[in-house]
Amino acid sequence: MTETLSKAWSLFDAGNYTDAETLYKECYAKIPSTDHDNYWQVLMGLIYAESFLEHFAEARTYASQLISCAIDHEEKHIAIHQAGMIERMAGAYDKAMNLFLQEEALIEKNFPDDALARSANLYEQGYVSMKLHDLPLAEKNMLSALDFAEKSNDLISIGCAYRGLGEILKASEKAEDAAVYFEKAITAFQKAGDTYGVEEVKELMSK
Known part of the structure; x- marks a missing residue:
């Protein structure tokens, strides 16, 4: 099995x-x-x-x-x-x-110090907020996701949060700021050895 x-x-x-x-x-x-x-x-x-x-x-x-x-x-x-x-x-x-809000309540009650779980949850909240066209909330959630990702020292989570911020700022028509975050995402994914992650960000930048 x-x-x-x-x-x-x-x-x-x-x-x-x-x-x-x-x-x-x-x-x-x-x-x-x-x-x-x-x-x-x-x-x-x-x-x-x-x-x-x-x-x-x-x-x-x-x-x-x-x-x-x-x-x-x-x-x-x-x-x-x-x-x-x-x-x-x-x-x-x-x-x-x-x-994701249900999940957040569970994490806060039972695993308040699990930075990686909090980062993954807030990343999803940020991404979904962007899809719901609430860009200020999306940015706030994604910045929190980045903060927890950095506390966890998990390079993939750091890369995902930077990529998410790039997407949100691109949607907010802040192209220069978005490019900075996309570059940081690429650096994090390269350090993690995640070639797929790197290619994904490059594709987002070219759109």
Whole structure:
């Protein structure tokens, strides 16, 4: 099972979402929900594969199962985060924001010192606020996401927050400020060895 899950994730990571989905579904058919750790990994994999394939109804079903099987506050906030990600990718921004606010309340109550969790949550809130055309709130949330990312010393989170700020300022028609943030994002992703992250930012800059 571990080998199959590892192969499925490699396929997903390479952008081969259909084959990843097939493997995850094979695992899902075999695995009992009592095998918590593997069941959790399979549901997470299915959520990602179905979301990237834009099979949002299926993704929502798996997210609902993920929330139901969460055994502690940490798993609950991760599961709610995944549900929010699905709604954001589906363009259901109001639903996404409600879920990320639920997640934020859980983190503040149970993990107030988890800078990485707070950064990921505020990044999503910032991005969704931008999609809802509330650019001042988007910038405020994304600056908070950057602050927590820097406290966590996680280069990927730092790069994501800088990229988010670049997108928000570009949407605010502050092209020069946006370019500065995009360059900082590229630097962070390069330090992390994330070539995909670098290319993504370059693509945003060229639009």
